[in-house]
Structures are given as structure tokens and as C-alpha cells.
Amino acid sequence: MEDKKFYVVCMKWGSKFDNSYVNRLYNLVSKNLTLPFKFICFTDNSDGFNSEIEVRPLPEMDLDPSLPERGWRKLSLFKETFEGLDGCTGLFLDLDIVIRDNIDEFFKVPGEFIIIKDWDFPNDIIGNSSVFRFEFNKHKDVYDYFISNFDSVRQQHRNEQAYLSYKMHEKGILSYWDESWCVSFKRKCLQPFPLNFFLCAKEPQTAKIIVFHGRPTPEQALNGYWGKGGLRYVKPVSWLKKYW
Numbered sequence: 001m002e003d004k005k006f007y008v009v010c011m012k013w014g015s016k017f018d019n020s021y022v023n024r025l026y027n028l029v030s031k032n033l034t035l036p037f038k039f040i041c042f043t044d045n046s047d048g049f050n051s052e053i054e055v056r057p058l059p060e061m062d063l064d065p066s067l068p069e070r071g072w073r074k075l076s077l078f079k080e081t082f083e084g085l086d087g088c089t090g091l092f093l094d095l096d097i098v099i100r101d102n103i104d105e106f107f108k109v110p111g112e113f114i115i116i117k118d119w120d121f122p123n124d125i126i127g128n129s130s131v132f133r134f135e136f137n138k139h140k141d142v143y144d145y146f147i148s149n150f151d152s153v154r155q156q157h158r159n160e161q162a163y164l165s166y167k168m169h170e171k172g173i174l175s176y177w178d179e180s181w182c183v184s185f186k187r188k189c190l191q192p193f194p195l196n197f198f199l200c201a202k203e204p205q206t207a208k209i210i211v212f213h214g215r216p217t218p219e220q221a222l223n224g225y226w227g228k229g230g231l232r233y234v235k236p237v238s239w240l241k242k243y244w
Contacts, residue, residue: 005036005037005038005088006033006035006036006037006038006089006091006107007037007038007039007040007085007088007089007090007091007136008029008033008037008038008039008040008090008091008093009040009041009042009077009090009091009092009093010022010025010039010040010041010042010092010093010094010095011041011042011043011058011073011074011077011092012041012042012043012044012045012095013043013044013058013073014044017095017096019045019046019047019048019049020048021095021096022041022043022049022050022053022095023048023049023050023053024244025093025095025097026039026050026052026053027050028098028099028243029093029099029103031099032099032100032101032102032103032208033102033103033104034102034104035104035107038054039052039053039054040053040054040055040056040090041053041054041055041056042056042057042058042059042076042077043055043056043057043058044057044058056082058073058076059076059077059079059080060076061073061075061076061079071129071159071160071161072146072159072160073160074092074129074160074161074164075142075143075146075160075163075164076143077090077092077134078134078139078140078142078143079140079143080140081137081140082136082137085136085137086136086137087135087136087137088135088136089107089133089134089135089136090133090134090135090136091103091106091107091131091132091133092129092131092132092133092134093130093131093209094129094130094131094211094213096130096212096213096217096218097130097131097209097210097211097212097218098209098210098212098218098240098243098244099208099209099243100203100204100207100208100209100210100242100243101207101208102208103208103209105181105208106131106133106177106181106208107133109177109178111133111173111175112135112173112175113132113133113134113135113139113168113171113173113174113175114132114133114175114176114177115127115128115129115131115132115133115161115164115165115168115174115175115176115177116128116129116130116131116132116176116177116182116211117176117177117179118161119184119187120187125165125166125169125174126161126162126165126166127161127164127165127174127176128161128182128184128211128213129160129161129164130182130209130211130213131177131182131209131211132164139167139168139171142164142167142168145167146163180206180207181207181208181209182207182208182209182210182211183204183207183209183210183211184210184211184213185201185210185211185212185216185221186212186213186214186232188202188204188207188210189201189202189203189204189210189237190232190234193231193233196231196232196233196234196235197233197235198235199235200235200236200237200238200239201221201234201235201237203239215227215232216232216234218240218244219244220234221234221236221237221240222236222237222240222241222244223236224236
């Protein structure tokens with residue numbers, strides 16, 4: 001395994017996150033991954049990126065810009081054959097995660113497609129695609145079916161991660177990370193209402209990755225956040241400074 005190159009992958013498009021998020025993610029990976037790795041960002045704007053980041057263009061994807069953002073662009077990772085990546089394993093990471101411990105095991109655990117088991121759908125097979133591992137240049141059918149059946153896919157599946165989970169399940173290769181590795185900040189760390197007004201969010205001591213799906217973002221949590229009429233109020237989370 002020591003002679004193998006591993007790939008960490010992210011995507012950056014639009015203006016939701018600025019480019020500092022890509023550099024910060026690279027730094028977090030560098031601190032917490034001891035295996036030899038290459039960091040690839042598929043993006044439409046690489047201004048100011050760390051020189052160690054390999055930049056590749058976003059695969060073209062003809063989506064109606066007026067549609068709600070549902071992460072569909074992530075499916076373009078399965079669109080084409082990426083040069084030099086045949087037979088390689090990619091670990092996809094969303095930009096708005098925080099890595100707090102070593103992530104070598106994300107490459108060592110067996111499985112062809114591994115994703116977070118989504119916290120909001122305990123009785124469904126849906127995964128959360130903030131962290132998933134896949135094989136490059138192997139699942140073009142997943143992208144092709146999506147493009148050919150876009151309207152029906154959107155009727156059946158709310159977002160990209162639901163569709164992706166079901167397609168990989170159909171192929172017989174869907175599996176999940178250990179539930180303690182990736183935790184939701186909102187579900188695992190944030191104090192329940194009304195304690196969130198008085199107590200700081202809890203640090204998950206066994207987690208390797210904290211996922212900030214939706215709001216607050218890591219930056220908002222660090223500085224304090226008011227959301228949903230106070231139901232999701234977050235006192236400034238000082239322990240995030242160790243990682244973010």
C-alpha cells in the first residue's frame with residue numbers, strides 16, 4: 001500500500017465558497033493523511049490555490065442554471081475518462097467539512113463505493129455525499145442515465161446523493177463508513193433548543209470528520225451563528241480553532 005498513490009478530490013464552482021476553502025481543505029488533508037496522496041480540485045476558478053493542488057477543469061454539464069442547487073454537478077465525476085486516473089481510487093471531500101483526526105482508514109477499509117449513511121434518513125439507503133470513495137473512470141453509466149432521464153430522476157430523488165446512493169445500490173456496491181468517523185455538526189454537536197443559547201456545541205471526540213451540511217458553515221460556527229429563529233443558534237465554537 002505504501003507504493004500506491006491515493007487521490008483526494010474536491011470540486012469548486014460558483015461563489016458559495018471562496019477559494020480559501022480549497023486551500024484550507026488541502027491543509028487539513030495534509031495534516032491528517034499520512035499515505036502518499038495527490039490533491040485534485042475540479043474547478044472553474046483556481047486563483048490563489050496552493051501550488052501543490054492539481055487543478056483540473058470542471059467537466060461540462062448542461063444544467064438549467066435556474067434549478068435549485070442540489071449537488072447534481074458532483075455526478076460529473078463519473079462523466080468521462082480522466083487522463084492518468086485509470087484504476088485509481090478517489091476520496092471525495094466537500095469543501096465545508098472539518099477534519100479533526102487521521103483519515104488513513106478512509107483509503108484502507110475495503111469497498112468499491114463507500115459513502116456516509118445519511119443521518120436524516122435512518123430507514124432509507126440514502127447516503128450523504130460530503131465524503132465518499134469511488135473508483136475513477138468506472139461508472140460512466142451513472143452519469144449517462146442521469147442525463148438521459150433527468151426529469152424522472154429529479155422526480156424520484158431530491159438531490160444528487162440520493163440518486164447516487166440508489167444507483168450504486170443497484171450495482172451492488174453501496175456501503176457506508178463507520179458511523180463514528182463522519183458526524184453531523186447539526187445532529188451530533190449542536191446543543192438542543194434552548195440549551196444552544198447557553199452551552200457551546202460539543203466536540204465529537206471519536207470523529208475523524210465533522211460535516212457542516214447546510215448552515216452553519218464552519219466559519220459561521222466559529223464566529224457564532226443565528227439561524228431558524230434561534231432554533232439553530234450557535235454560540236462561537238472555540239474548539240474549531242484547533243482545526244479550521
